[in-house]
Amino acid sequence: xxxxxxxxxxxxxxxxxxxxxxxxxxxxxxxxxxKFGCGLGQCGACTVMVDGRAVFSCxxxxxxxxxxxxxxxxxxxxxxxxxxxxxxxAAQCGYCIAxxxxxxxxxxxxxxxxxxxxxxxxxAVNLCRCGTHMRILAAVRRAAGRGVKS
Amino acid sequence: MTAVLSRRTLLAAGGGLVxxxxxxxxxxxxxxxxxxxxxxxxxxxxxxxGRVTVFTGKAELGQGLTTALLQIAAEQLDVAPNRIELITxxxxxxxxxxxxxxxxxxxxxxTAILNAAAQVRGLLCDAAAAEFGVAADTLTTxxxxxxxxxxxxxxxxxxxxxxxxxxxxTANSPLKDPAAYRLMGTPMQRIDIPAKxxxxxxxxxxxxxxxxxxxxxxxxxxxxxxxxxxxTGPIEHMPGVVKVVRDGSYLAxxxxxxxxxxxxxxxxxxxxxxxxxASLPDEATILDTLQALPVKDIPVLTWxxxxxxxxxxxxxxxxxxxxxxxxxxxxxxxxxFVDGTMTVWTHTQGVFPLRAxxxxxxxxxxxxxxCIHTQGSGCYGHNGADDVAGDAVLIARAVxxxxxxxxxxxxxxxxNEPYGSAMIAEVEGAIDADGRxxxxxxxxxxxxxxxxPNIGGLMLQNAALSDKLPVPPPAPIPMPEGxxxxxxNPIYALPNARVVYHFIPQMPVxxxxxxxxxxxxxxxxxxxxxxxxxxxARADPVEFRLRHLQDERAKAVISLAxxxxxxxxxxxxxxxxxxxxxxxxxxxxxxxxxxLGVDHETGQIRLGRVVAAVDSGQPxxxxxxxxxxxxxIIQSASWTLYEQVHFDRKRITSFDWSRYPILxxxxxxxxxxxxxxxxxxxxxxxxxxxxxxxxxxxxxNALKDAAGVRLRQIPLSAxxxxxxxGV
Numbered sequence: 001x002x003x004x005x006x007x008x009x010x011x012x013x014x015x016x017x018x019x020x021x022x023x024x025x026x027x028x029x030x031x032x033x034x035k036f037g038c039g040l041g042q043c044g045a046c047t048v049m050v051d052g053r054a055v056f057s058c059x060x061x062x063x064x065x066x067x068x069x070x071x072x073x074x075x076x077x078x079x080x081x082x083x084x085x086x087x088x089x090a091a092q093c094g095y096c097i098a099x100x101x102x103x104x105x106x107x108x109x110x111x112x113x114x115x116x117x118x119x120x121x122x123x124a125v126n127l128c129r130c131g132t133h134m135r136i137l138a139a140v141r142r143a144a145g146r147g148v149k150s
Numbered sequence: 151m152t153a154v155l156s157r158r159t160l161l162a163a164g165g166g167l168v169x170x171x172x173x174x175x176x177x178x179x180x181x182x183x184x185x186x187x188x189x190x191x192x193x194x195x196x197x198x199x200g201r202v203t204v205f206t207g208k209a210e211l212g213q214g215l216t217t218a219l220l221q222i223a224a225e226q227l228d229v230a231p232n233r234i235e236l237i238t239x240x241x242x243x244x245x246x247x248x249x250x251x252x253x254x255x256x257x258x259x260x261t262a263i264l265n266a267a268a269q270v271r272g273l274l275c276d277a278a279a280a281e282f283g284v285a286a287d288t289l290t291t292x293x294x295x296x297x298x299x300x301x302x303x304x305x306x307x308x309x310x311x312x313x314x315x316x317x318x319x320t321a322n323s324p325l326k327d328p329a330a331y332r333l334m335g336t337p338m339q340r341i342d343i344p345a346k347x348x349x350x351x352x353x354x355x356x357x358x359x360x361x362x363x364x365x366x367x368x369x370x371x372x373x374x375x376x377x378x379x380x381x382t383g384p385i386e387h388m389p390g391v392v393k394v395v396r397d398g399s400y401l402a403x404x405x406x407x408x409x410x411x412x413x414x415x416x417x418x419x420x421x422x423x424x425x426x427x428a429s430l431p432d433e434a435t436i437l438d439t440l441q442a443l444p445v446k447d448i449p450v451l452t453w454x455x456x457x458x459x460x461x462x463x464x465x466x467x468x469x470x471x472x473x474x475x476x477x478x479x480x481x482x483x484x485x486x487f488v489d490g491t492m493t494v495w496t497h498t499q500g501v502f503p504l505r506a507x508x509x510x511x512x513x514x515x516x517x518x519x520x521c522i523h524t525q526g527s528g529c530y531g532h533n534g535a536d537d538v539a540g541d542a543v544l545i546a547r548a549v550x551x552x553x554x555x556x557x558x559x560x561x562x563x564x565x566n567e568p569y570g571s572a573m574i575a576e577v578e579g580a581i582d583a584d585g586r587x588x589x590x591x592x593x594x595x596x597x598x599x600x601x602x603p604n605i606g607g608l609m610l611q612n613a614a615l616s617d618k619l620p621v622p623p624p625a626p627i628p629m630p631e632g633x634x635x636x637x638x639n640p641i642y643a644l645p646n647a648r649v650v651y652h653f654i655p656q657m658p659v660x661x662x663x664x665x666x667x668x669x670x671x672x673x674x675x676x677x678x679x680x681x682x683x684x685x686x687a688r689a690d691p692v693e694f695r696l697r698h699l700q701d702e703r704a705k706a707v708i709s710l711a712x713x714x715x716x717x718x719x720x721x722x723x724x725x726x727x728x729x730x731x732x733x734x735x736x737x738x739x740x741x742x743x744x745x746l747g748v749d750h751e752t753g754q755i756r757l758g759r760v761v762a763a764v765d766s767g768q769p770x771x772x773x774x775x776x777x778x779x780x781x782x783i784i785q786s787a788s789w790t791l792y793e794q795v796h797f798d799r800k801r802i803t804s805f806d807w808s809r810y811p812i813l814x815x816x817x818x819x820x821x822x823x824x825x826x827x828x829x830x831x832x833x834x835x836x837x838x839x840x841x842x843x844x845x846x847x848x849x850x851n852a853l854k855d856a857a858g859v860r861l862r863q864i865p866l867s868a869x870x871x872x873x874x875x876g877v
Contacts, residue, residue, distance in 0.1 A: 015407070016389065023409040027364075032356040033349035037478050038560040039412075042807040045478055074349040082347045089339060089773055092781055093212025093528030094346035095479040101347060123815040127807065129478045130212060130528045131784030133818040135777065 002062050006031075007075030017063035021055075022046045024062050025072060033073035033098040037127070044126030047099035048072045054106035054125075073098040081105050084143035085136075092130030100126050104140045108148040116141075180319050182261025183207065187245035188318040193266040194223070195315065196274075200294050200307030202227060202234045204263060207247025208255040209239040209499060210342065212528040213838050214774040215255050217340045219263055221770050225333040226267035226326060228291040229306070231341075239501040239523035249500035249602060251531070251663065252631065253737050253836025260770065260834050268323040270315060277309045328768065328830035335828065337773035342525075354495050354524035355482045359553040362484070363392055364408040365545045366415035368401040369562055370614055372426045372801045373660065377401060377614075381421040385414045394418070395548045398616030402545050404554065412559070428799040431658050437469050437574055441595050443654045448626060450635050450649035457645035458582030460589055462686045465578040468675035470864040472795035473570040473664055474810055479527025481534030481567075482557040485542035487550045492519045496539040497526025503604035504536050508543050510606035510619060519543075530785070532602050532662035533567045534558055537610035544611060564810060565802040566610060569795050570664025571597035571657075573634060575675035585687030587698060590647040594672060596634025597654050598624035601662040610660075626653045627667070631734050637669035637843060640676055641735050642698040659797065666839040669733060670786070671864070673843025674850065677729035678862065681851045690719035691728050691851065703765050704732060706827055707739040711763035714825050715743035725758070727852025729844040738840035739765040739827075740779065742848045744819070748857045753872025755791055755853060757819035762844075765827040767835040775837050776824040782841030783822055788813035790846040794865055 001012045004021075006029060013028050020039075025031045025048070037045030039058045046058040049071040076082060081104050084090075091097040100123070107114060107122045114122070119140050128136065180188055187193070187207075195203045204223045210216045216236050224231040237243055239250070247259055271291060278296035279286035281304060288299050295303045328335075346352050370377075377399035385391050385403065390410030395402040403418055405411035431439045484495040492512065498504040501521035509516040521539075529535055538558055546554040558566075573596040580589040603609050607619040627633035635651035664670075684694035692712045699705050708730050711717075717728065725748070730741040745758035762779050769775055792811050796803045804810035846864065854860045859874040 015409070019409045023407065027408050030358060031349055032351055032353075035353075035355065035479055036557060037480070038807060040560060040806055042560075043478055072349065073347070076348075078344075078348060085347050086339065086343060089343065089777060091212075091340070091343050091346055092214070092777065093478075093525070094343065094352065095212075095477075095527035097346055098349065117816075120815045120818070127478055127812065127814065129476055129530070129785070129812065131781030131788075132777070133784055133813075133815055134780055134822050137815070137818065 003066055004062060004070060005068065006070045007072060013062065015062060018061050020058050021048065021060045021062055021065060021070065022057040025057060031072055031074050035095055035098065037096070044099045044103060045096050047102045047126065049102055049106050052106065052109060054103045073101055076101070076105065080146045080148050081108065081143040084139040088135045088139040088142060090132055090135035090139040092132050096126060096128045100128070100136055104143065105148065107140070108144055112147060113144060180321055181265045181323070183245060183247050183258045184262045184265055184319045187262070189316055190266050190270055190319055191315040192245050193263055194270045196270070196306050196310035198307045198311040200305050202229050202306070203237060204234055205237045205244045206259045206263065207239050207245040208250040208259040209523040210525055211250055211499065212525070213778060214340050214771060216342065217338055218256065218770040218774055219260060220341065221333045221338055222260055222264050223267045225331055226264055227271050229294045231333065231338070233294065241501050241505045241521045246502040249503065251499050253733060253839045255836065256770065256834035257836055264325070265323040266319055268325045269319055272324040273313060273315070274306055274309045277313050278304050281309070335769050335772065335830070338771050352525055353479070354484060354497050354526050355479060355557060357484045357495055357524065357555065359484065359486070361551070362553040362555055363404050363406060363549065364411040365402055365404045365541070365554050365556045366411045366559070367541050367556065367562070368403070368415055368419045368422055369566060370399055371424055373429055374427060374613060375399065376425040377422060378425050379423040380418060382418070384417040384421055388414050388417065393549055395545050397544070398614055400544070400611055400614035402541065404545060404549055426800050430797050430799050432799070433797055436572060439658070440572055440654060441574055443656050445595065445652040445654050448635065448651040448653055450629060450651055451639050451647060453644060453647040455645035457588035458584060458586060460580035461583050463578065463580040464679070464682055464686055466679055466682060466862055467574065467576045468671065468678060468862045469574045470572060470671045470674070472572045472659060473789055473793055474564065474795055474804065475530045475533035475567055475664060476810065476812060477527040477529055477533055477563060480558040480560055480563040481538035482526060482555070483539040483542040484553050484555045485539065485546035486553040487546045490518055492543050492546065494519065494521045494539050494543060495524045496521055497524060497529065497535045498539060499529065499532065499535065500602065503602060504539060507536065507603035507606055507609055508539060511540055511609050511611065512543055512547060530665040531570070534563050536603050537566065540609040540611045561805040564805050568601055568660045568662035571599060571634065571661050573668060573671040575671060577675055577679050579679060579683055581683055581687050585689050585694070587642070587644050587683060588646060590640065590644045592638060592647070592649045593652060594634055594638050594668065595652045595654060596668055597657050597661045598626060599633035599663050599667040600627050624655050624657060626651070630736060632668060634668040635672070636667045636734055637672040637731060639735060641701065641704060641732050643700045644698065659795070659802070665785070666733070666842045669731070669839065669843045670789070670846060673729070673731040674846040674864065677731065677844060677847030678850045681854065682860065692717055693719055695730060703739055704730065707763045707765050708741045710825055710827060711741035711743050711761055714763065714823065715761040717743055722855055725852050725856030727848040727850070727855060729847035729851060731843045733836065733840040737836040740840040740844050742783065742841065742844040744848050744852055746849065746852045746856055748853065748871060748875070750875060753868040753870070753875065755849070755866060755871060756817070757787060760819045760822040762822070762824045762841060763827060764824060764837065764840060765829060765835065766837045767829050767832040769826055769828050770834065772826055775826055778837045779824045779841045780822050782839065783845045784813060784818060786842040786845035787819070787849065790849050790864055790866055792865055792867065
């Protein structure tokens, strides 16, 4: 058993310690937000926050996580970032979008007023194939204008 | 029996062409997919409590189709969109509308629902008129109620309880006046986005059924590889491993949890021994290799008329490499085999054709396979969606009772999905002294653009299984839609033109439908060449296009894009480019103007301002149209600047995003503005594939303007640009 704190709640998880966080979130905790995209840290579809930083959950074994705070899109409620994504209609198929929101959330918590270049550079880690980039950038700018609570 | 037999039924029954044609004159021409599925209750049902259910055989591929269909139904029925349930592609519940592909959904299903909803509303009004003893044309409808002028009202549910909607649609519908539309033509937020932003169960990847197990496949490392030996020793004591499934060169493993399945698959793969053959051609010379293969020549058009004497003649060759769909979410499916019936949750583009393919793969009758569309990651054509369903059913059959969830690994998707064909176009054109095109000779070489499975022989697994099904030969898609020749027929009014499609049956790599099919390369070639001819004629590229067009809607879209961009004739050299196409010469019109800059040190192209104009006929969700065009521009920019499938003599080597890079945020344009030419009341024109072709040529044309070099071979990669510029 490994104890994980996810979205403010402790969970005792029966999984092998090398299991990447992604599979525990999805299979053991039935959380849908983080997605399998590549398993290689190349696309960001699995992005969640650990202790306030954006990480690839597909590459983070749960053995590293006891005592840390894991945050997923399910833990945001419908906050300013998600609201901004709705208002900009910043999704097509939406498979990448939970990862985008978590990357944006981590960015805005550390840098509440990022420049356009800073937004693009931070979001560069996450891939979108539908071509929703302009909407996603607009959503991050919109959320930044409102302030994001950590 | 009053129902008129459809042509399809007669032809399928062997009624023959003579009978079919003799009936054709009497057959009412119903709009959209009502032609194939005429019964109103196949599309719309009204429950006694007034709840409305709408059915479509098309699927949500992440392009906002379901929202647009709800807008249409709600508009014509006068029921709020949130009071309508929409059921999408399901082989036991919905009409068979074939594939959700080719930008057809609004034309086929949107038109069917538009007309069915209007007819149902008409029948409800007729029933209310009888109930109230008044004339139907004195009644109004609002929010699920029929109102009489004297204040009486009756609900749709109460009326529908006494009404038979199991009747065939008529050819004409009591459609609303477009001027009175309140929902169609007005932006509506997508119904599926909130769940996708809050971790709701939105995708087949999110299905969790009781007793569900996870499986992974040890894929053949190269086309046709033979599994010589494997060892289950390393996985026998791994926790959670349930079963190894092997049939010929097909090898898969089932485990209780997903990570356990992945670890077991990797251990099996490490111990597996394969025999591979060097079956792939040399990547460096692939275009010449393809052009030298045997072809079937398909004449597309020949135009002959009097024209001025040619004074300048140009010739050019354009090409694209193999391109990948590259879904962000690798394909996934869940299947369960219970009491001889296979239920499959799939993000295929065609549940009915897939049902036939899976039934043949499993040697089951089609009625023992039930395919339910469940959203997946965007597919952009025929990717791994169908094949992963093949994995799920083969494994589920070996583990009856348990739902089996299979998701491909990244390298499975990258190396096994069927790619968009590499293509070559050669064009020769001449202008006269007045700067008019007087001659045009165009030839295009391509593999097929459709290997979508409707029989088991076309499934990926067939190459691995011991008992192989016959594989049908590839076939071209006939014009007017076309495959490799899609959009090879110029929209311009040219006095003399010859267009031929050299269809190449032999496929060195696995090929099928990639978004916009041949239109991407043909529009790239035609619209690049139009700029080359304009330059030869010393004409402004926008004016040069307009002088060769007669289609007023085409001219309107070009003029709007030029105006919004601030295109001024004669202003050149700042890295601006223009291009235009009407997708298939049948669907949406799209013109694009853009700017770009070139880093002379690296050859890297950086997109600046992009302006697009689009005519999609009657707009339903204008914001959806804009987003489709934005997406087309960015996806096409990625194809055009970066993408190319790499391979050695045995294997596909583009196995992940590092070996097949796509556009990332820093390279997104500075801005994209999309303007819509609304055409109230005119037919819907599919929009999802309208922007890809024009974007590619607008980039090439802007590169010529910015750096003075004309690149004709996609991708316009940084090294290619740097080489062309010289140092």
